[in-house]
Amino acid sequence: MIDQRALPARLEVVACQNASRVAEAIADMTVRGAPAIGVSAAFGLALAGLQSTAADVPAWRADLASAAETLISARPTAVNLAWAVHRILRVAEANLPLADLRERLLSEAQRMADEDVATNRRMAELGSALIQDGDTILHHCNTGALATVDWGTALGVIRMAHEQGKLIFVLVDETRPRLQGARLTAWELQQYGIPYAIISDGASGYFLRSGQAQKVFFGADRVAANGDVANKIGTYMLALAAHTNDVPVYSVVPSTTVDLSLANGDQIPIEERDADEVLGIQIKGESVVPTGAKARNPAFDVTPHSLLTAIVTEKGIVYPPFIENLARTLRAEN
Missing domain, CATH: 3.40.50.10470 (Translation initiation factor eif-2b; domain 2)
Structure with missing residues (x-):
């Protein structure tokens, strides 16, 4: 993501390696704007799903729930943040093997990003x-x-x-x-x-x-x-x-x-x-x-x-x- 704290003096890109870092970026306004923090949180939760070391689905979902709480608490006013996190959590409820669930979360986060672009262009028109x-x-x-x-x-x-x-x-x-x-x-x-x-x-x-x-x-x-x-x-x-x-x-x-x-x-x-x-x-x-x-x-x-x-x-x-x-x-x- 573009580090918005550095603009306009410098155009810097920040890479977030885990859900906690995404939550930190949302809280300190590295990324800001309701749609942007919503999609960022979706990718953050997908990261949590990919990085969880849980051996079974119930334990994996517990790890997701903990990461979701951290992400939602980063900024309370923007409804897109909680909406995006809960949308990813619903995908995690699918009756699928753990490996498929991990991949499904990432696909859903990317779908949300693509939808945001289409939504914004339609509003612009x-x-x-x-x-x-x-x-x-x-x-x-x-x-x-x-x-x-x-x-x-x-x-x-x-x-x-x-x-x-x-x-x-x-x-x-x-x-x-x-x-x-x-x-x-x-x-x-x-x-x-x-x-x-x-x-x-x-x-x-x-x-x-x-x-x-x-x-x-x-x-x-x-x-x-x-x-x-x-x-x-x-x-x-x-x-x-x-x-x-x-x-x-x-x-x-x-x-x-x-x-x-x-x-x-x-x-x-x-x-x-x-x-x-x-x-x-x-x-x-x-x-x-x-x-x-x-x-x-x-x-x-x-x-x-x-x-x-x-x-x-x-x-x-x-x-x-x-x-x-x-x-x-x-x-x-x-």
Whole structure:
């Protein structure tokens, strides 16, 4: 996997040799983005299945269960992580010889990776219809190929619009405190040749109120049944500013990110990360905060469904009322 902590200064690839290392890579954000960590976890569990020294199937499944617990606990907010692990565990329940089961897990993980690419491309095709020639799009966090297996979610939509020949411009939120927008989204846009400008998170309201942005796009790590979305911290304030200024707001997510078991966003667990991510910022080698300062560092916030114009999935673009249309769309055949 690409080590996203090193970008944009260096393009480095990390090899994970076991499930524990995959869990560590997910937790320390070597790999990030809901679809990407889901597929990474699937391969991590397949590794556990290949490397287990168990002599019989029950003991082998016990080893898998232990590895699954480690992987799921790496990051709690993204529903794709638990979904991917449980999908691999279901394959492990097949009534097959141990050698066949080991191979079946690896095949299933690869199938999930291939499905992610197809899903993202389909979302890009559907969502690109929402972007008009000449649009300036305000984008939060990173939702491109780095956050998935390929193409991406919200940034995949933007990329597709660009490849269709639409003349677009992207305003890239820095996305503090880890700067996924400034470091990763800007880097990806450069690779695609899409014009952009980085803005501070606090500047988004200015561009929305002054009419300098026509659309807002972001992804999500979990979507509740009523359409509330949990996404990178700062998304809620961005959606509020866009809604106040009558700018359309779109969340782009694969159907696996929708968690119909949760009635609303209040039930989504929100990861709080180490305060050092906030306190460790330096200018010219010196800390910008007083010695002994404290910080809070929620990694996500919840944007109420009332602020969203639509949710783009590979099964279709879902409009309000989300409580009805999300479930109906997810039940539809591709």
